Amino acid sequence: MPPSDWLLAHEALLPETADALDVACGAGRHALWLAQRGLRVRAVDRDRAAIDTLNREARQSGLPLVADVMDLEKGAVDLGRERYGVTVVFSYLHRPLFPALIAAMRQGGLLFYETFTRAQARRGKPSNPAFLLEEGELLRLTAGLDLIDSREGEFGGRDIASVVCRKR
Numbered sequence: 046m047p048p049s050d051w052l053l054a055h056e057a058l059l060p061e062t063a064d065a066l067d068v069a070c071g072a073g074r075h076a077l078w079l080a081q082r083g084l085r086v087r088a089v090d091r092d093r094a095a096i097d098t099l100n101r102e103a104r105q106s107g108l109p110l111v112a113d114v115m116d117l118e119k120g121a122v123d124l125g126r127e128r129y130g131v132t133v134v135f136s137y138l139h140r141p142l143f144p145a146l147i148a149a150m151r152q153g154g155l156l157f158y159e160t161f162t163r164a165q166a167r168r169g170k171p172s173n174p175a176f177l178l179e180e181g182e183l184l185r186l187t188a189g190l191d192l193i194d195s196r197e198g199e200f201g202g203r204d205i206a207s208v209v210c211r212k213r
Contacts, residue, residue: 046074058155063129066149067134070088071092073099076112081108084109089112089117117137127148129154132157136160138177152213159207160176161176162179162180
C-alpha cells in the first residue's frame, strides 16, 4: 500500500537526510517509504507481530529503519527530545501524546499528522469519539508549531483532518 496522499503531496518538504519517527506505524508503509528515501527511521507501535514483520522487512531490504514495540497509551511516553527532523502520524489519535510528539521534534522539524474527524462516525469505523477529532481540533493540538498546510473535510471517501507543521 502506498503512503498517504497527504504525505506524497508534501514530499518536496522532506529533507534529504534526517532522523524520522513514525508513530503508531502499524505495518509500516510510511516508515518504509521514508527509509527508502534515505531517512533514518524509528517506527513505534504496540502490535508486536507488525513490528517484528517491519524489522524483518527493513533488514532484508537494507533500510535504515528500526521498529520498537511501544504502548503509546500507557503512562508517560518518552519519544526523545529534539531528535526528529520528520515525524509522521496517520490514522491514530491519542490526545495526551501531543506534548511528547512535539518534544521529540528538533528545531525546524516537520510534523505530518492526519486522522479521522467526528464526521467519520456516520460512515462506520472508527466511531468512538475518543479516536475522532472535533472540528478544528487538530489545529488547536498543534498550535505551538508553525502551520505549513492543513485541510479538514471529506477526502478520498473519508472524513479527516490533516496538517503539516514545522517546529520553531
